Amino acid sequence: MSDTMLEVRNLRAGYATAKGFVRAVDDVSFSLRRGEFLGIAGESGCGKSTLAYAIMRLLRDNARVESGGLLFKGRDLVPMPAAEVDALRWTDMAMVFQSAMNALNPVLSIGEQLTDAVHAHRSVSRDEAEAMAVEMLALVDINADRLRSYPHQLSGGMKQRVMIAMALILKPELLIMDEPTTALDVVVQRSIIEKIEELRRRLGFSVIFITHDLSLLVEISDSLGIMYAGRLVEYGPAAALFNEPRHPYTEGLMNSFPSLTGPLRRMDGIEGRTPDLLSPPPGCRYAPRCRYARPACSEGGCPGLAPSGEGRLSACPYPMGGRADGGVAGEGGRL
Amino acid sequence: MIKDFLKTLVSNRKSLVGLCLLGFFVLVAAFAPLIAPYEPKIDRLETVAELGEPSLEEEIVSEDYPSDSRDVIVYRSTTTREYEKTVDYFPLRAKPSAEHPLGTNHAGNDLFSQLVWGTRVSLTIGLMTGLFVTALSLTLALLSGYLGGVVDDVITFLTNVMLVIPGLPLMIVVAAYVTMKGTLPIVLILGLTGWPYPTRLLRSQVLTLKGRDFVRVSRSLGERTSFVVFREILPNMISIAMAEFFASSMAAILGEATLEFIGLGNVTVVSWGTILFWAQANGALLSGAWWWFLPPGICIALVGTSFVLINFAIDEISNPRLRKR
Amino acid sequence: MKYFLRKLGLLAFTLFVSVSLNFFLPRMMPGDPARALLDKMENLQPEQLDTIRAAFGLDTDDPVIVQYGRYLRNTLRGDLGTSFSRFPTPVSEVMRVALPWSIGLMGLCTIISFSLGTLIGIAAAWRRETKLASATVGFFSFVRSFPYFWLGLVFIYFFAFRLRAFPIGGAYSVDAARGGAAWWLSVLRHGALPAATIVVSSLGAWILTMRNNMINVLAEDYITVAMAKGLPIRRIKSMYAAKNAILPSVTGFAMSLGFVIGGGLVTEMVFAYPGIGYMLYQAVNAKDYPLMQAIFLFIAVAVLIANFAADVAVMILDPRVRDGAK
Ligand SMILES: Nc1ncnc2c1ncn2[C@@H]1O[C@H](COP(=O)(O)OP(=O)(O)OP(=O)(O)O)[C@@H](O)[C@H]1O
Ligand SMILES: [Mg+2]
Numbered sequence: 001m002s003d004t005m006l007e008v009r010n011l012r013a014g015y016a017t018a019k020g021f022v023r024a025v026d027d028v029s030f031s032l033r034r035g036e037f038l039g040i041a042g043e044s045g046c047g048k049s050t051l052a053y054a055i056m057r058l059l060r061d062n063a064r065v066e067s068g069g070l071l072f073k074g075r076d077l078v079p080m081p082a083a084e085v086d087a088l089r090w091t092d093m094a095m096v097f098q099s100a101m102n103a104l105n106p107v108l109s110i111g112e113q114l115t116d117a118v119h120a121h122r123s124v125s126r127d128e129a130e131a132m133a134v135e136m137l138a139l140v141d142i143n144a145d146r147l148r149s150y151p152h153q154l155s156g157g158m159k160q161r162v163m164i165a166m167a168l169i170l171k172p173e174l175l176i177m178d179e180p181t182t183a184l185d186v187v188v189q190r191s192i193i194e195k196i197e198e199l200r201r202r203l204g205f206s207v208i209f210i211t212h213d214l215s216l217l218v219e220i221s222d223s224l225g226i227m228y229a230g231r232l233v234e235y236g237p238a239a240a241l242f243n244e245p246r247h248p249y250t251e252g253l254m255n256s257f258p259s260l261t262g263p264l265r266r267m268d269g270i271e272g273r274t275p276d277l278l279s280p281p282p283g284c285r286y287a288p289r290c291r292y293a294r295p296a297c298s299e300g301g302c303p304g305l306a307p308s309g310e311g312r313l314s315a316c317p318y319p320m321g322g323r324a325d326g327g328v329a330g331e332g333g334r335l
Numbered sequence: 336m337i338k339d340f341l342k343t344l345v346s347n348r349k350s351l352v353g354l355c356l357l358g359f360f361v362l363v364a365a366f367a368p369l370i371a372p373y374e375p376k377i378d379r380l381e382t383v384a385e386l387g388e389p390s391l392e393e394e395i396v397s398e399d400y401p402s403d404s405r406d407v408i409v410y411r412s413t414t415t416r417e418y419e420k421t422v423d424y425f426p427l428r429a430k431p432s433a434e435h436p437l438g439t440n441h442a443g444n445d446l447f448s449q450l451v452w453g454t455r456v457s458l459t460i461g462l463m464t465g466l467f468v469t470a471l472s473l474t475l476a477l478l479s480g481y482l483g484g485v486v487d488d489v490i491t492f493l494t495n496v497m498l499v500i501p502g503l504p505l506m507i508v509v510a511a512y513v514t515m516k517g518t519l520p521i522v523l524i525l526g527l528t529g530w531p532y533p534t535r536l537l538r539s540q541v542l543t544l545k546g547r548d549f550v551r552v553s554r555s556l557g558e559r560t561s562f563v564v565f566r567e568i569l570p571n572m573i574s575i576a577m578a579e580f581f582a583s584s585m586a587a588i589l590g591e592a593t594l595e596f597i598g599l600g601n602v603t604v605v606s607w608g609t610i611l612f613w614a615q616a617n618g619a620l621l622s623g624a625w626w627w628f629l630p631p632g633i634c635i636a637l638v639g640t641s642f643v644l645i646n647f648a649i650d651e652i653s654n655p656r657l658r659k660r
Numbered sequence: 661m662k663y664f665l666r667k668l669g670l671l672a673f674t675l676f677v678s679v680s681l682n683f684f685l686p687r688m689m690p691g692d693p694a695r696a697l698l699d700k701m702e703n704l705q706p707e708q709l710d711t712i713r714a715a716f717g718l719d720t721d722d723p724v725i726v727q728y729g730r731y732l733r734n735t736l737r738g739d740l741g742t743s744f745s746r747f748p749t750p751v752s753e754v755m756r757v758a759l760p761w762s763i764g765l766m767g768l769c770t771i772i773s774f775s776l777g778t779l780i781g782i783a784a785a786w787r788r789e790t791k792l793a794s795a796t797v798g799f800f801s802f803v804r805s806f807p808y809f810w811l812g813l814v815f816i817y818f819f820a821f822r823l824r825a826f827p828i829g830g831a832y833s834v835d836a837a838r839g840g841a842a843w844w845l846s847v848l849r850h851g852a853l854p855a856a857t858i859v860v861s862s863l864g865a866w867i868l869t870m871r872n873n874m875i876n877v878l879a880e881d882y883i884t885v886a887m888a889k890g891l892p893i894r895r896i897k898s899m900y901a902a903k904n905a906i907l908p909s910v911t912g913f914a915m916s917l918g919f920v921i922g923g924g925l926v927t928e929m930v931f932a933y934p935g936i937g938y939m940l941y942q943a944v945n946a947k948d949y950p951l952m953q954a955i956f957l958f959i960a961v962a963v964l965i966a967n968f969a970a971d972v973a974v975m976i977l978d979p980r981v982r983d984g985a986k
Contacts, residue, residue: 058888086890095888102881107903107978116899117889150979166889496674499967503922504940504959505681508952511944512689585805592807593926597944611810615930620817621828628817632810639805647801650872 004071005174005206006055007031011068013054014230014277022277023066024050026230027304032223034173037200037207039217039238041253042227043274048210049098051227052178055208056095057085072174091121093174094167100160101183104151110137111147114166121170136165139202140195157188161195168199175200176208181216193220214253218242226250229275229285232305236312246314248290284316292318340573343652344645353644360638364455371448375605378443380423428617431626438626440610441617449605450630456606458638460521460591465584467526472534473576477564479534480541491538497531503593510594516601521594525587533579540575544568578649581642592635607631663984667971671964678960682953683731686716687724697947711742715950740954745946751954754939759958761831762935765851766924769858770917776859777866778909782902784867785874797871800864808923812857812930819853826853829932854931862920869912873905880904907978913970917963925959 008030014023024047032038042048053059055070057077070077072093077085097103105113114133118124124132134144140161151159160180167175177196181189197220200207211217217224221238226249234247245251252270272289275281280302281288287297305313344350363370399407406422425443429435437446479490506528513520544550550567594600595608602609610631614620619627698712713719717727734741740751784793803811820828826849827833833846877883878901886900928937936955943951975981 056888058884090889097881097885099881103885105882105900106980108899116891116895120890120892152980153983495670496677499674499963500678501918501921501959501963503925504956507940507944508956509685511952512686589807593809596809597929597941599944620813621821623821625817628813632806635807635810636802636805640802643801643805
């Protein structure tokens with residue numbers, strides 16, 4: 001069997017609203033190897049959650065996949081009948097949701113919520129299911145006596161770890177994590193990320209880790225994808241991307257957080273706002289905010305991901321070297 | 336703010352239907368004298384024939400009673416002119432006919448006219464009570480939610496106590512003690528038993544708003560209390576206050592009808608409730624006079640429905656989750 | 661536990677307020693209802709007039725506060741005074757006869773209506789895109805604006821007068837021997853229309869509340885999680901959605917109960933059903949204040965107890981309340 005876990009091919013998805021169709025995921029392609037850790041970063045509203053829900057086939061209500069393919073272990077999820085998806089979901093791929101605070105049912109105990117997932121997919125006895133739950137909780141450093149606890153009796157970090165345990169309880173091969181640490185404080189964020197990394201080593205699943213905070217991805221990602229306004233604008237090995245961003249947006253994102261190791265830099269952020277997905281600007285969607293933008297950038301179609309050497313992909317047609325003068329070099333001087 | 340709110344109301348299909356329905360009844364109430372063929376408590380028509388100056392003293396020349404429902408009286412005034420006065424009594428308990436589209440009641444009053452005039456009374460009481468309850472509960476909610484502390488404790492406690500005391504029985508008991516009968520006492524009774532629920536709802540809205548950033552900022556900037564309350568909190572409570580107004584008005588119309596039906600209102604006033612009271616008291620039901628007791632109930636239900644529709648729309652506007660996608 | 665005690669305290673105080681209202685209302689009302697009553701009733705027997713005077717404290721020169729103390733003591737002992745209109749029967753005796761009918765009718769109807777309404781509300785929210793769901797919701801919002809008593813009138817007209825399928829009023833047939841099978845059957849036949857009136861007119865409130873709660877809950881993340889986990893639909897609907905959605909319904913139960921009982925009272929009046937509602941109607945018409953007060957007090961107590969039961973139910977259903985976290 002091939003080494004590819006998931007292949008996303010030209011995926012388009014979005015929401016039908018009263019004002020029109022909001023295409024939150026636009027022509028996104030990437031692939032994920034077995035055991036790989038892929039980080040996806042981008043500002044709020046760029047379509048990260050929509051992508052995650054689309055992969056899980058969990059888009060609800062007014063949302064739908066327009067076109068494209070989602071090949072999970074070679075089988076396309078998009079046209080797959082619901083019953084088959086149900087059989088795959090949570091056994092082969094699972095997800096940790098954006099808000100742990102609301103992802104747990106307040107009126108059921110932790111134990112029940114962990115075991116009902118088991119009972120839904122495996123015919124095991126109560127005790128066996130409970131044993132699995134205890135084992136999973138132990139993996140995320142939660143004591144077995146918490147099985148009887150209710151969500152409100154746990155701290156935010158514990159809830160998130162319970163969610164991770166819940167996602168891993170059936171030993172899935174793919175774990176999607178949608179901003180699993182956003183609501184938590186920095187120290188807890190760290191510990192959770194370390195935990196995930198440790199579990200991945202031990203259990204060998206692939207991870208898609210979604211965040212708007214690029215700094216979280218520095219040390220643990222194998223590959224990185226950067227999303228902007230529904231599109232993937234840069235994709236490649238994490239280390240290379242960090243050392244030498246090739247899309248101006250990636251650079252902007254990296255400037256928006258303080259580096260723990262490097263020299264102290266001002267947190268610039270990126271000026272301006274993300275475009276309205278109902279009517280995105282012509283040409284490159286980042287052009288109106290791009291410090292290097294040229295007139296040609298705001299014309300024509302939206303540039304797609306193109307190989308930029310060394311196995312990397314970038315959606316900016318202008319190689320980084322050509323604009324080095326205005327780039328990172330000038331940044332340090334502004335302090 | 337209010338303009339925006341009204342605009343959204345009109346653009347929503349449900350509330351538009353509701354507003355039209357309510358508008359219809361308001362028009363009927365306003366133009367009752369033009370719409371109703373007779374005064375509500377008239378039971379006869381008098382016509383005077385022959386010309387001449389009316390005079391103070393009169394002498395009856397002849398009296399004739401050609402039928403049960405007609406008197407013909409000829410009389411002479413001091414100026415020796417003669418007049419003929421014909422009195423046509425309305426039939427009692429008549430079925431619907433061309434002259435009386437909804438028939439007549441036990442006293443010979445035209446039921447259609449009563450229904451039209453009754454709209455005025457019932458709607459006035461309903462809307463006045465709604466206004467009273469909304470104003471009262473809004474004041475209490477603002478005091479309680481905004482000031483906090485002891486004021487809040489006291490008001491919240493009172494609200495909770497009054498919430499559990501069943502409304503209708505209390506209303507009945509209070510109404511039974513009231514010796515003065517009229518519109519104002521009814522409004523007071525309905526209003527004073529109807530405030531706890533809206534107060535509770537509005538108070539929690541005040542608390543939510545108080546925690547919002549923009550209010551917190553202007554409070555910390557030392558804006559005057561009146562500014563914060565009237566410029567920042569109140570405008571954001573319009574939709575929920577409107578919803579409470581309509582809900583209270585509906586409860587009031589139902590409550591008024593109930594009190595009058597039991598005989599605790601002023602039974603000499605013509606309203607939807609008293610029409611039903613007299614219908615029940617005179618066995619309309621068992622004589623099959625559906626035209627007597629059906630229309631007032633339908634009117635009440637239609638007005639109620641208009642309020643419900645408007646509130647559906649308000650709910651949808653303020654709670655996106657309920658919105659149809 | 662603290663939650664429990666606080667609730668208990670509130671209920672006790674509410675009871676105290678209800679009792680006190682009974683005492684102060686006739687004494688504070690403008691227009692002096694007591695004198696007005698006495699003026700109207702001059703043709704009564706002297707003992708009867710004395711009862712009336714005693715009930716309003718017109719027979720002593722004791723200060724109000726002393727009268728109040730005495731009144732509280734009597735009430736606590738279950739002495740609610742003597743009925744004016746059924747002189748010299750004590751009020752408690754009159755109530756004893758009427759109560760079983762009301763408790764049977766209203767208790768049963770409330771349970772039916774709450775369960776049925778909640779179930780329909782769940783279904784209406786679950787399939788809210790369907791025509792049937794919107795039609796149900798629309799229909800019951802319309803029915804909800806009918807006055808209770810009017811619905812009763814309409815039912816009597818169509819089912820009792822026109823179709824002659826049910827008796828017009830009363831609670832049982834006088835021909836049958838009390839307690840026999842025929843008698844019980846007659847009780848059912850007599851109860852059917854009043855029960856239908858109460859259920860039909862109160863159903864809408866439960867349906868709408870439950871539907872809205874349910875729609876709110878269905879948008880929660882834990883529902884998405886449950887679906888992602890691949891749980892059986894039945895479990896998602898009951899343990900994830902409904903169990904959360906029913907909490908506000910149960911909390912609101914108390915308040916709505918006041919309405920249901922109010923409606924029940926009026927329904928009894930329309931059907932001349934010999935429960936406390938009809939009794940209240942007669943008391944109001946006869947200006948039988950002690951009976952009226954006793955009925956009010958009884959209803960208040962009943963609602964308080966139901967309230968307490970609802971609180972306990974919430975405590976059982978909601979672990980957050982159990983821990984005093986909410
Ligand atoms: N139910 C919906 N209906 C219409 N538009 C929606 C809906 N949900 C999301 N969107 C829009 O789709 C776009 C992408 O949303 P998405 O939740 O995927 O963003 P995100 O990258 O996950 O943001 P965040 O970091 O805030 O979670 C946004 O512009 C949002 O406004
Ligand atoms: Mg998101």
